[in-house]
Amino acid sequence: MPCGWRTGSATHGGVTLVAGSIHHIDITVSDLDRSTGFYDRVLPLLGFRRSQNVPEGPIWAGAHVELGLAAARPTSRHVHDRYAPGLHHLAFAAPDRAAVDHVHDRLVRLGIHILDAPADYPQYSAGYYAVFFADPDGIKLEYVFTPHWPT
Ligand SMILES: [Zn+2]
16 A cells, blocks of 8 residues: 655555644663553553564554563663753643543553643643653653634
C-alpha cells in the first residue's frame, strides 16, 4: 500500500498512519522488570494495551502510537535528568477533564509518585488540564486534556 509523503496517510489493520504523527517511542529504563510492571499497570489506564515483546523489551499499542521499553546498559550509571539533553517529559492525551481526574485517582491508589495533582494550565492553552507523575526512573509523564488543537 503506498504511503503518502509529507501530508499523506495509509491504513494498516484499521489504523490510519498519518504524516505528522509519532509512530513509536522507546524509553531506556534502569530495571526492565520493574518498569514493565509499572507500565503494565499504568498504560491500560491511558488507552494502551500490551501488544508484543521484541528482543529489546515489551511494547504497548495506543490508538496511534506505540511505546516500548529497552534495558539500560548494566554499566550505565546515568540517572534520568529532564534538564539534561534528552527527553523532558512524555504527555498522553486524555479525552476529557474527568478522565484526568479518574486516572489521577487510580494512580494514587496504585501508589504511583504524583508530581502535580490535576490542575489547569491556561498558560499552555485555553482549557489545558493535566496531571503529572513519574515512572520508576523519574521520567516525567503527563496525562492531559486540551479542548482545542493548535491551528
Ligand atoms: Zn507537557
